[in-house]
Amino acid sequence: MGLGLLASRAMRPIKSSNFRMCARYIVTKPELQSPESAAAEAPAQPDLPPRTPVGGARIHFPNPEDAIEVFVDGYPVKIPKGFTVLQACEVAGVDIPRFCYHSRLSIAGNCRMCLVEVEKSPKPVASCAMPALPGMKIKTDTPVAKKAREGVMEFLLMNHPLDCPICDQGGECDLQDQSMAFGSDRGRFTEMKRSVVDKNLGPLVKTVMTRCIQCTRCVRFATEVAGVQDLGMLGRGSGEEIGTYVEKLMTSELSGNVIDICPVGALTSKPFAFKARNWELKGTESIDVTDAVGSNIRIDSRGPEVLRITPRLNEDINEEWISDKTRFCYDGLKRQRLNDPMIRGADGRFKAMSWRDALAVVAEVAHQVKPEEIVGIAGKLSDAESMMALKDFLNKMGSNNVWCEGNGMQTSADLRSGYIMNTSISGLEKADLFLLVGTQPRVEATMVNARIRKTVRATNAKVGYIGPETDFNYDHQHLGTGPNTLVEIAEGRHAFSSAISNAKNPVIIVGAGLFERDDKDAIFSAVETIAKNGNVIRPDWNGLNVLLLNAAQAAALDLGLVPESSNCLESAKFVYLMGADDVNLDKVPNDAFVVYQGHHGDSGVYRANVILPAAAFSEKEGTYENTEGCSQQTLPAVPTVGDARDDWKIIRALSEVAGMRLPYDTVGAIRSRIRMVAPNLLHMDEREPATFGPSLKPKCTQKMSSTPFSSAIENFYMTDAITRASKIMAQCSAMLLKK
């Protein structure tokens, strides 16, 4: 909430009426007690300059005849029926102070900060809970409204500790901001302030419960969005407390968001506690790479250090939430980093060397092996630019064995609809039935899961799930564990198949974990049969989705990173790992030369002969495509560590040392190369839907095995090199994962 706006609005009456200047006491006057007389006295408002809605709010009229007109401070606005007074004021460009109201949560109406005056109502009304009625005359700026807010503020501050100098919320605290606008400069409260015992909510959220103003946003968030019933309100009156009912940790993958929605410093980030003040931080708008959703984040850094990660609003992807892994993985960026080029000596130890020598060694070895024996694997965190460079370099060397880990060996990159989320993440909200095949969205793509949960809550959509036993935070039907169930549904022998055909907008989500299965084509053709029978793909609705696991997968397939032969790793002599840590390196022959280019000393390093240090996602500009096919960009927030270089630059330099110079010297040039291969990767922040449906696929003759599906992610908190290096994530997995 704009402090400036609030402050200037609070100042205005002071300027206009002198008596407020001298009398700073909280006084009551006859006109304050009867709104009617105040209204009668107020002269007719002169024409106001047109105002713009708060935060660029846009209104959408479901049907135009439902529009009603209300007057906010004498200024007419048209709003759809069902809007609250607060929303009407926002449309009119007036920011109403609030604590408990949050646009994505249910309305509680318990803080009373949003009081406004409505003509003909005897008392000020809580605008967040009051529906706007046609012709309502709302006054947000009258002495009554101001007096009411001052009163509420005084009560809130009565029991709020004077903690600001030691509070982590200081500087971005709603209570602090609004008390600057509406607070009295002295207190009239002389008793003891109450105090509340702090609760232990786990390794992520720090609580100072004395600061809580009982707005219940956190409780509503936990029950409505996160879907865990852990938090609640205990006691009445001044004994009211927020807490877990029994001594218990908050086990939700979205728990970090309560830090953002808590308007005061009661819930703050434990890892960030006392690390920095928010005005010292530099914010960089970036993209999360720990899963394939590509949540929009802001990386807050000070100097060379990433100090915290907070969400950025993007209605189409993550709304305004992010998962705990996204939010707290950043301490992994400071640990286990590779900072110098290194080579493994005869004694098996790594020795640092200069870039010049390291590249010379790699280039020489690459020339000594046959082209078919060269293999390149891109890691799950790679950006599109570096994957393009890797593929071009290997092709120039004569090899076409390059792929991205997690994509399996026989994944087809020909039909884009076969590997992206065709419904789009926000499109899931229209669905009325979900069939999840071999995917556990709660751990694989938390934000997609939050979307499904939102839909299930709003429309009572049915959810069917095929896969191993797992946790869901919404009602679901466990249909089976393996391909057999899938076949039953495809052949119409299962009760769920009729549910699919009866559904209006059915959605099928297939997990990308199945890419690694040998019978993947058979499974996908069974899914396509279900889609065909259930009318899942129509001109106006495409409900067949693949939910990818890693940030690099979609871009890798768009760029055509598919291996030529599926057992090339067994015969490889030269393996180039570009941040690939989760490939099975046991298959690599012992005499193979392994180059590891990456930012963390993770599992890939154990087998490597040469290490080339690269930049992590917080340090480079890179394009990532998320699971729904939307390209987004990371921006460098902090400088690279030690002697590390950007990924694509390393490959470009290596190509020159090897005498196979790649024709691009700048990011711009490499992007124009990408434009030739996959132009959709350059349409930033735009979702590019797939052009052709699966109907073009050749018939599949593969046999389906009956092995049940396995879960793709064992440990939600540790899935890649960065999160595995993070201490916070290690604590989370130790304390929060159910054994």
Added chain:
Amino acid sequence: MAFAARAVKVPPNSASLEEARCRVFDFFRTACRSIPSIIDIYNLDEVVTKSQLRSTIASEIRKNAHITNPKVIDMLLFKGTEELNNILEHAKQRHHMIGQYVVGREGLVHDRDPKDEGISSFLKNFYNSNYF
């Protein structure tokens, strides 16, 4: 107030080039005489020898060999004296001395390679830093 005692007195301008020349030699000699105490103050004996420092001073002076205007020479002399005073007053730290008069002479260490001939400017920049 020890500083003030040793502080530089500004002499009158040199009347001719010849006089300026003599003053330069005087300054060179003063500087060379203070080398042992400089080495002492900044613990430079393990990184540099007296004769190296002497030639450093000489080359600093020779850098301006082309100047013939006595006023400019006077000004440069003044600057030199001031620098010398700062050094003797321990107004600098050891790394300043090493950076300016010991290592910095050859430019900071670069790993140069004869093979670098003929490589693209991209590669040259790449070897230097990530940011170009």
